[in-house]
Amino acid sequence: MSALEIRKVRKDFGSERVLKEVSLAIDSGEFLILVGPSGCGKSTLMNAIAGLEPVTSGEIHIAGEDVTWRTPAERDIAMVFQSYALYPSMTVRGNISFGLEMRKMPKAEREAAVERVADLLQMSHLLDRKPSQLSGGQRQRVAMGRALAREPKVYLFDEPLSNLDAKLRVDMRTEIKKLHQRLGTTIVYVTHDQIEAMTLADRIAVMRDGHILQLGTPDEVYNDPVDMFVAGFMGSPSMNFIAATLEGAPGRFQLRIVTPEEDDLVLPWPRQRETPAMTEQVGRDVVLGLRPEHFSEEDERLAGQAEGTPLSARVSVSEPTGADILLRLPLGEREVTARVGPTCRVAPGERLALRVDMARAVLFEQANETRLA
Amino acid sequence: MSLTSSRPRVARAASRPSSAGRLQAWLPRLVLAPSVAISLFFVYGFMLWTFILSLTNSRLLPSYEFVGFGQYARLMANERWWVASTNLMIFGGLFVLICLALGAFLAILLDQRIRQEGALRTIYLYPMALSFIVTGVVWKWLLNPGLGIQAMVRSWGFESFTFDWLVNPDMAVYTLVIAAVWQASGFVMALFLAGLRGIDDSIIKAAQLDGASLPRIYLRVVVPCLRPVVFSAVMILAHIAIKSFDLVVALTGGGPGYASDLPATFMYAHAFTRAQIGLGSASAMLMLGGVLAILIPYLYSELRGRKHG
Numbered sequence: 001m002s003a004l005e006i007r008k009v010r011k012d013f014g015s016e017r018v019l020k021e022v023s024l025a026i027d028s029g030e031f032l033i034l035v036g037p038s039g040c041g042k043s044t045l046m047n048a049i050a051g052l053e054p055v056t057s058g059e060i061h062i063a064g065e066d067v068t069w070r071t072p073a074e075r076d077i078a079m080v081f082q083s084y085a086l087y088p089s090m091t092v093r094g095n096i097s098f099g100l101e102m103r104k105m106p107k108a109e110r111e112a113a114v115e116r117v118a119d120l121l122q123m124s125h126l127l128d129r130k131p132s133q134l135s136g137g138q139r140q141r142v143a144m145g146r147a148l149a150r151e152p153k154v155y156l157f158d159e160p161l162s163n164l165d166a167k168l169r170v171d172m173r174t175e176i177k178k179l180h181q182r183l184g185t186t187i188v189y190v191t192h193d194q195i196e197a198m199t200l201a202d203r204i205a206v207m208r209d210g211h212i213l214q215l216g217t218p219d220e221v222y223n224d225p226v227d228m229f230v231a232g233f234m235g236s237p238s239m240n241f242i243a244a245t246l247e248g249a250p251g252r253f254q255l256r257i258v259t260p261e262e263d264d265l266v267l268p269w270p271r272q273r274e275t276p277a278m279t280e281q282v283g284r285d286v287v288l289g290l291r292p293e294h295f296s297e298e299d300e301r302l303a304g305q306a307e308g309t310p311l312s313a314r315v316s317v318s319e320p321t322g323a324d325i326l327l328r329l330p331l332g333e334r335e336v337t338a339r340v341g342p343t344c345r346v347a348p349g350e351r352l353a354l355r356v357d358m359a360r361a362v363l364f365e366q367a368n369e370t371r372l373a
Numbered sequence: 374m375s376l377t378s379s380r381p382r383v384a385r386a387a388s389r390p391s392s393a394g395r396l397q398a399w400l401p402r403l404v405l406a407p408s409v410a411i412s413l414f415f416v417y418g419f420m421l422w423t424f425i426l427s428l429t430n431s432r433l434l435p436s437y438e439f440v441g442f443g444q445y446a447r448l449m450a451n452e453r454w455w456v457a458s459t460n461l462m463i464f465g466g467l468f469v470l471i472c473l474a475l476g477a478f479l480a481i482l483l484d485q486r487i488r489q490e491g492a493l494r495t496i497y498l499y500p501m502a503l504s505f506i507v508t509g510v511v512w513k514w515l516l517n518p519g520l521g522i523q524a525m526v527r528s529w530g531f532e533s534f535t536f537d538w539l540v541n542p543d544m545a546v547y548t549l550v551i552a553a554v555w556q557a558s559g560f561v562m563a564l565f566l567a568g569l570r571g572i573d574d575s576i577i578k579a580a581q582l583d584g585a586s587l588p589r590i591y592l593r594v595v596v597p598c599l600r601p602v603v604f605s606a607v608m609i610l611a612h613i614a615i616k617s618f619d620l621v622v623a624l625t626g627g628g629p630g631y632a633s634d635l636p637a638t639f640m641y642a643h644a645f646t647r648a649q650i651g652l653g654s655a656s657a658m659l660m661l662g663g664v665l666a667i668l669i670p671y672l673y674s675e676l677r678g679r680k681h682g
Contacts, residue, residue, distance in 0.1 A: 052578050073584035085575035089597030098593070099583030146579075 003028040003186040004154050009058030018044045020210040029184040035197040036207035042190045046158050051075050063153050078147035079156040084139045086131040092142050093127045096149045117145040137168045157189040194234050206230045228369040231289050240336035242288040246281050257332045267309055270359050275373040289362040295338035298353035308355035315346050427654035444655040453631050457639040460546045465614035467550045472610050476561025484569045497559035509623025512552040542632035545625050561606050568602035608671050636660050
């Protein structure tokens with residue numbers, strides 16, 4: 001039985017349809033991330049699950065019960081807000097126990113719950129402080145503690161880390177993941193940060209314009225995107241889209257990439273990645289999707305044995321990040337980004353021999369940006 | 374480059390000020406001096422003079438024959454002063470409490486994302502734009518048993534209806550409360566509304582998820598957040614109450630008899646119409662004491678709060 005099931009939920013604001021028939025199901029203990037650009041409807045969906053926004057049509061089930069028309073309080077959920085939303089006039093202890101008090105839990109049990117949560121999040125020393133005396137990270141912790149104390153069926157996180165600075169965000173991210181692994185809670189988590197989505201999720205739902213475009217594991221969404229939007233949204237630096245022409249026939253498809261002032265580049269398409277749909281597209285313009293890490297510098301020691309298709313290009317910019325180097329090089333009409341090892345010594349303007357891992361490349365139709373192969 | 378070259382010049386200017394530099398340093402003080410002098414003389418000077426007069430036996434004209442705290446002793450024995458002080462307690466207490474309750478209630482209603490909020494806000498706030506004299510005169514007509522509400526209800530056929538607080542010595546002070554609440558509650562509403570708007574929406578959402586009912590959300594979560602607003606509102610209302618003079622003059626004239634006197638009208642009556650300057654000054658000093666008793670804790674907490682950031 002799924003912990004949370006959303007069936008054909010629609011939400012209109014006036015004449016504007018913000019959610020268009022969204023359906024998804026989450027298993028108990030699963031960590032689902034809703035990700036998408038701002039305005040894609042992910043926060044609206046979150047509010048609909050919480051009961052803070054009534055849906056226009058559709059059903060929401062939590063643990064098998066239809067809660068579509070129940071109040072937020074009756075749904076047995078807890079939410080962590082972006083602004084933390086701590087009660088400013090109460091101490092940390094008061095903040096954590098308020099929800100328990102409202103649910104008429106006896107005082108002794110309430111105190112035990114506060115102690116348990118404070119131990120779990122290592123904030124026992126903060127219990128008697130007011131939210132205004134806490135740092136951003138501590139407030140975030142209290143907000144999580146408040147949610148954990150109630151032990152609800154589903155946890156909702158609404159961009160919980162976006163108000164923290166970069167370093168703290170990474171620490172808290174790890175902490176949330178540890179917490180989920182320890183407690184096995186069911187979590188729906190909204191973010192616009194695709195790295196958060198990749199690192200935390202069991203499954204990711206990529207949303208755009210009120211639709212779920214793709215629902216899958218981080219690996220599926222990253223390596224097997226359904227269209228150019230998902231492919232471009234996930235990953236940083238984002239996937240390179242290279243305009244190409246599809247040539248050949250089944251068994252020997254190839255991609256011709258026209259680069260100004262250079263010879264045309266022809267990349268053979270691996271046979272095992274062929275799809276029937278490709279046949280119809282022969283002779284048409286397609287888009288080749290290559291992630292920066294699908295490029296690698298030619299290693300002379302592996303000469304002859306290295307996998308991938310060789311190509312060479314003139315480097316225009318080299319950006320070392322420490323762990324690796326990002327190179328910008330012209331390929332087709334636009335520049336692409338390639339991620340190479342930190343030892344690759346190349347000066348701007350020099351030609352570099354590279355290999356492309358075509359087995360991991362993806363191919364899109366140019367007209368409607370959907371996946372071809 | 375320009376930064377390094379300008380530095381020596383600044384240093385020289387500081388060590389050997391030119392006449393222009395000296396003028397620049399003194400200019401703010403020169404500009405402010407007249408208003409400082411005027412307020413020193415007319416506010417603090419007259420305060421001091423009033424205190425001196427309160428220690429003398431001045432009657433129609435100021436005299437400087439000191440009688441110690443004799444005037445204060447006379448004041449304490451004066452029945453009319455006690456009526457005025459009791460009235461201030463009743464008027465001030467009710468005025469502040471009703472304004473706060475009504476203002477907060479109106480603000481909460483107005484905060485429910487309703488249509489035409491701007492227009493409604495203006496309507497409620499408008500009485501504050503009127504002078505207390507106007508308010509007093511309007512309510513004098515409304516409350517006049519022969520002209521206003523009582524006459525109207527009787528003309529509808531309820532012959533026995535009586536609403537004669539204005540001419541009833543026991544109730545006259547409450548008519549002041551009605552008029553003053555009408556005037557000031559819209560202002561308090563505006564203060565509360567601003568406070569409510571400052572509260573993060575998601576706090577209310579969080580409380581909803583925590584299972585609190587709407588009245589509880591307001592009582593336990595929202596209103597405690599409004600404590601600074603309540604504090605400012607009480608300060609403003611309390612000092613309006615203490616210095617209330619025009620409303621009494623326009624609405625009841627302190628009457629019937631002196632049943633609705635407030636300290637301010639008492640002071641005016643004795644100092645300027647009954648030739649008791651000494652007694653009037655003593656009552657003025659007690660009013661000042663009352664204002665300071667409210668103001669000093671307020672300033673103290675405000676300034677201390679700022680330091681803690």
